[in-house]
Amino acid sequence: MKRVLLATPTTPYPLQPWHDTPTDIMRQRFFKGQGIFTFEAHMHLIGPFIIAQNISAPATVLDHPTVENWIEEIKKGYDIVGISALTPSFEGVMEMCRVVRKYSPKSEIVLGGFLAQSVGAYYPQEEWKKLADHLVLGDGIRWFRERLGDDVKAPVRQHYLPRCAMGSPWWIDRWPPGDTTAMIAALGCNRGCDFCTTTTLFGGQRHTMVSPQELKNEIKMWQNRLPGTNIIIYEEDQDKNFINEVGRLLRADPEIDFSTFSITILISINTLSLYNDLDEMAHNNVKSMFIGLESKFAPDQGYGKRAGDAKQILHNLYARGIGTMIGWMAGFDFHTREILEEDFQYLLECEPTAAQLTRVTPYPGTPLYKRLKEEGRVKPFKWEDVSFYGGGMIHKHLYEHEIMEFIRQGDERLLQTWGPTLLRFLKVHFNGYERYRKYDDKHFRQIAEFHRQKAFQGYVMIPAMERFAPNGRVRKMVKEMEQRWKQHFGEPSSFMRTQAKYTEMKAAYAFLKDKVDPVNRHIRIPPAKRYYFFGKDIKDDGSLPYAKEYLNEDPRYIRDMKIQDAEMALLGVAHAATQVLDYPESKLHETVSDLRRDASSILKSLADHLRQPRVDVPAMLSEAGAGLTALLAKAVEAGEDPENEIDFSVQNAKEKLAVLLDYYAQGLEGGNGLKELLTHPAVAGFAKDILEAVTAVV
Ligand code: SF4
Structure with a gap:
């Protein structure tokens, strides 16, 4: 073997x-240039995972x-x-x-x-x-099957490909x-x-990987194992009959619930124009x-x-709760x-x-x-540079830097015109909810429920979007969105208001931090993992086709998770x-009144001190x-008192905070905490700037 x-x-x-990593297609492309509302995500290359589970x-x-x-x-000698x-x-691959x-x-x-493909086209054999x-x-599956003497016509499995964020x-x-x-339905097309x-890779043909039934089975497997897993179906220009058949099979299964997950597809305007009514989609x-x-x-x-009326089709999609990620390119010869x-x-x-503005x-x-x-x-x-933004093309009418700057400004203009993508998706969710909630059809109502939950959340x-709106036009849009929200859901609960306030505070922190220490200075490296696929012992019964392990420890991940746990626990108390x-x-009402009274006394005492002709600072402090x-x-005593019924959350928060403090304490003991602080790029950069400024003045 x-x-x-x-x-x-x-x-x-x-x-x-744009100084970001290719594994984050949201930051790099679809949410690019949206300031603190730029998303951070991660993706996987799925080819190896598909091949590994389709060979003996x-x-x-x-x-x-x-x-x-x-x-x-x-060194293990494969x-x-x-x-x-x-x-x-x-x-990097040549080095590998x-x-x-x-x-x-x-x-x-x-x-x-x-x-x-690039290597073969660029270098002689x-x-x-x-x-x-x-x-x-x-x-690649066919190549490996032939090489290993496996049946090249066997069905193609796509069990549990790694999930992207x-x-x-x-x-x-x-x-x-x-x-x-992700799941691959077909690759390449004949357009x-x-x-x-x-x-080009598939010789100008549509290369089908699975049938609609096989794809539906994979979706079902995911929904059984991890309900709510969203699905991206890769087929370069989604075939109408194929996706309609997948939809029919999903609807025929009473256990599939459209309110819990979504499907994303890749499709052309021309194929969309084949639909008389996009409700069908x-x-x-x-x-x-x-x-x-x-x-x-x-x-x-x-x-x-x-071919087709793109603008009309796109707005018809939005009206049906379907969001778009639009690819647009600068640098065609006619530009x-x-x-x-x-x-x-x-x-x-x-x-x-969402938009992906790139260069030809x-x-x-x-x-x-x-x-x-x-x-x-x-x-x-x-x-x-042979990525979405380059590749050595000499343009007919424009400078290279000019195209890049046009793209950068393009993202900014989209933000200035329509607000952050978050807001645009929220609008689409409201559209979907409003359109389908009164439909008789069970699946349309499930779809409405999905949109209702997204809109509510x-x-x-x-x-945060209102405070950090890029201009008055967008701020007005956000306010209108808030009104739309209240029309459907009434006044937000006190917890929602607390959560929103907390999010707004975090946004303020992020906004300021981004000024002195932009997030893309810190490139996040995805964690290394090793998967062992079981070869001919892989089953199609819903079990995993592999075992996996993490190879390295990322100290930043460990730290961030501890901070996040503590934050979530405190939010749990709220x-x-x-x-x-x-x-x-x-009984908690009494405590809250007490705390308010005490806080008021502290402020009054401070005010009294300040009114003295000579302030006794030590006494005041x-x-x-x-x-x-x-x-x-x-406050802590009240939180710990079981009669107030929040003691469980308080104990949890105390534990999570203790874990976080332990973590920092260990760092300090080992000398790492202080070293990390002093060598942090933001601190070092700030210190250097100050020194330079002082030197310049002196
Ligand atoms: S329609 Fe899409 S997949 Fe087909 S050739 Fe054009 S870009 Fe490629």
């Missing part, structure tokens, strides 16, 4: 043009390994080593190949994904053969847990867009979609996928300065819920690359207290300190 190792590239990944040999998968993890694993990667990781040649020279090296034995262009603002959660998984890497539980709009002028330029601006105005009118990029191997190469319009490039962000206070006869200590003691 051959031993197989599959892997993603090693970390840290090459930084993308037990396989190891390394997800986000460090170089050290990689060397250690390679027969076949496969690496799947995106093109910007080229240099060198490691294999050095420590396990008998291993066969197989490269897959977009990187393989004798060149790339020095570091790799095979390039897999197209279906669609994320949240970093100051809410820097380490959002995975909530969304032949000249810039498209996927369709919403009925499949599709609640968001990625659409490559590309340009207002794309239809006139031969991009068939864009003069005037046309580029007109193009962008059209995008603004389309009101994308000639990936090696695509027809666009070949044409530009012939025209002498590809200048030398760094592989890390959205309240906690409203005060929640419990506000619930108890909803009962007029609760000592009285205030004693007053505050007594106040805190009374």
Whole structure:
């Protein structure tokens, strides 16, 4: 039996043009440039996970390994080593190949994904053969099955691919847990867009991976194991019959509940224009979609996928509770300065819920690359720049920096015009709720319930969005959203108000912190994991096809989780207290009145001191300190008193705070805490600035 190792590239990944990591597509693309409302997320390359569960040999998968993890694993001497990667990781992957040649020279090296296509198109075979034995262009499962003598026609499993996080603002959660998984229905399509890497990889054809029934079974498996897991179905231009059939199968299953999860698809305007009424699409539980709009002028330029009235279709989607992630590109040959601006105005009118503004990029191997190469319009490039924002293209009418700045400003203009994406999604959720809540059909009502919950939960962000609105226009939109919320749900409960206030405070902290220590200075490296897939022993009964382990400890993750636990526990106390206070006869009301009285006395005492002709500062501070200590003691005592019915939450909060303090205490004992503080980039940078300023003055 051959031993197989599959892997993603090693970390840290090459930084993308906006100083962020390619594994965070929300920060890097869809929520880019939205200040404190920019989301932080994470994603996985799923190719190795799919291959590993569709071959008879037990396989190891390394997800986000460090170089050290990689060397250690390679030394185990695998027969076949496969690496799947995106093109910007080229240099890192070449280094991985060198490691294999050095420590396990008998291993066969197989490269897959977009990187393989770029390597094959850019280098002659004798060149790339020095570091790799095979390039897999197209279906990696088939390649491995053939190589291992397995049945190439066997059904394709996609059990429990690692969950990605669609994320949240970093100051809410820097380490959002995975909530969304991907499934591949088909790859490539026959529309032949000249810039498209996927369709090049699959020879300009739609390559089907699974049937609607198989896909439905995978969705069901997830909903049984981790209910609420959202699904992204990858099919480059979603086939109408396929998604309608998936929807029909899901609706036919009485255990599937559309109020608990959502489906995201990738689709073109042209395919959407085949629907007479987009209710038909919403009925499949599709609640968001990625659409490559590309340009207002794309239809006139031969991009068939864009045929149809994009603006009208998009607004019809929003009216049905379907949010969009719109792909738009700057840098087509027809983009003069005037046309580029007109193009962008059209995008603004389309009101994308989220937008991916990128540059036209000639990936090696695509027809666009070949044409530009012939025209002498590809200048030398760094592989890390062959991403969504570069690739050495020499533009006809615009400077490179000009396009990049247009994109940066474009994100800003979207924010200034429609507010943060959070607000735009909230609007879409209200639309979905209002439209479907009175429908007779059970599934439409479940869809309405999903939107109702999202809209309801959205309240906690409203005060923060209002305070940090980029301008008056957006502030007005936020206020209108608050009114819409109240029309449906009435006045928010005291706990919701507390939670919203707390969120607003956190937003203020994030806003200030971002000024002196922008979040993208601290690149988050995804954790390295090792998965052992069970080969021919994998079952289709809902059990996991692998066992997994974390390879490294990330001290920042450990610290952040302890802080988050303590925060959540304190919020739990606030929640419990506000619930108890909803009962007029609760004993806690007396305590609250007492605490108010005591706090008022402290302030009065301070005021009395200040009125003296000469303030006795030590006495004033000592009285205030004693007053505050007594106040805190009374509050804690009341919290611990079982009669007040919040003692459980208080004990929990005390424990979580104690754990956090222990953590810092250990850091100080080892000398790490102070060292970390003094060497923190923000502190060091601030100290340096001060020194420089002082030196300049002196
Ligand atoms: S429609 Fe999408 S998948 Fe198809 S060729 Fe165009 S960009 Fe590629």
